[in-house]
Amino acid sequence: MLRLRRWLRLVAAMSAVPLVAGCFGAAGQSTEDGRLSVVMLLPPRAALNPFTDDAFKLSRLGIAETLINLDPEGGPLPGLAVSWERRDEFEWSFQLRPGVVFHDGSPLTAEVVVDSLGRATRARPKPRILDGVDMQVRADGPDRVAVRTAEPDPLVPQRLSSPQLSILASSAYGPDGLPDPTRAGSGPFVLTELRGADGARLDRYDGYWDGKAQASGLDVHFVPDGTARTAALRTGDADVVEAIPASQAGLLDPNTVRAVPMPRTNTLYLNTRPGSVLGDPGLRSAVREAVDRQPLVGGPYEGQADLARGLLGPALPWSGQRPEPAAPAPPVDPAGRKITLATFSDRAELPEVAAILEQQLERAGFQVELVVREYSQIEADALSGQFDAFVLSRATVLDSGDPVAYLQSDFSCDGGFNISGLCDPAVDAALTEAAAEGDLAVRRQKILLAEREVLRTGAAVPLLHERVFQGNAPGVEGAAFDPRERLLVLPGTRAD
Structure with a gap:
């Protein structure tokens, strides 16, 4: 032993x-x-x-479970709920699976689900799948729950697949309200x-x-x-x-050992804020033209990554159906302009990626200052626009299996993680349309159109899609x- x-x-x-x-x-x-x-x-x-x-x-x-699971393309599948329906724009109803007993011997009931999900909505900080979501849950009989949102939300089933909304037995919650999953899952x-x-x-x-x-x-x-x-x-x-x-x-x-494509993209975010060097779309195009992705995959990742053709990669099978790219601004001569390229050291490959990009951009005519710090010491500066370019490894589907939240967070005018400082009416309109679509097939088409709009602006240069390696x-x-x-x-x- x-x-x-x-x-x-x-x-x-x-x-x-x-x-x-x-x-x-x-x-x-x-x-x-x-x-x-x-x-x-x-x-x-x-x-x-x-x-x-x-x-x-x-x-x-395999300790705890959620009401909904996801299929490989991000569609909802039964979990602790066996069926669901959308009653109107604001309310969904979920039929619970019969015969489920928690590890402490107590049964799965509507009241237990309401308690678990209610505690999640009141948690501070709130589970990220509920960021910006006002959600109320009530029992609708002994084996059915109703979930109501303040705004129309076609992704409620997918949200309920997040492990952060796992359903635990009532015994999991002590006097302090903090959950302990020991002998309390299903x-x-x-x-x-x-x-x-x-x-x-x-x-x-x-x-x-x-x-x-x-x-x-x-x-x-x-x-x-x-x-x-x-x-x-x-x-x-x-x-x-x-x-x-x-x-x-x-x-x-x-x-x-087996490689599995991850919904995670290494991206070069470019500062589009007015007054910044790369606020000029032509210079952003010059950066895009300077980037050669192959040395990034072949060097730091030793061939164990996928070349990026967009923000969304092979972990989302439907992303290969993207439309023809929109024409970006024509590139202009960098003429020795100085830019600051930054990344963080917490992921070992990223400083190497940034060093290769530094060389490529300098060959293209930029003067580049490279900044590398721990993530906790660099995030605030990145979000406030202190750098002209920032290399980031970013999950693209977050917790719902749907990339709209990532695209909104990173590229909409009001996005909370908008490193590029992008505010483009066409991008916002495309994201709003995708977010409102309930038909999954149509939604995916609209997501790819929104991705095209983001790439048109030159606010981001997708570099590669990571893989995760699992050993058995x-x-x-x-x-x-x-x-x-x-x-x-x-x-x-x-x-x-």
């Missing part, structure tokens, strides 16, 4: 990198018969509070112990509504160091490993390869 812990300590001593590791069992020889050893990238930041980003661990580990695995930043123990929930899981339990270990995660897979000390670094994926048996030990079957990183261990996941 202690073999991998000792190995991790050796890696830590050799690299002077502090590691977090638990007690692993060898793959196929887990700490107990039928259990799986799962290695995750980051420890929980808020004790697995579902109103935070920790919620994604609850869904990836998924195939029961959280029985959370060991801080080290790991967690989950046992199979034999009362799961969709049948017993194949694995008898999960031993979860939080290991921030990429070298240690890779070694855990290579040496056979882990069954399922998330977030294998792209630079190390090539060191592994190709039968044990030989003999492990049934693990999920999910671009949205919501699913990992499924009821059918097992090690033969």
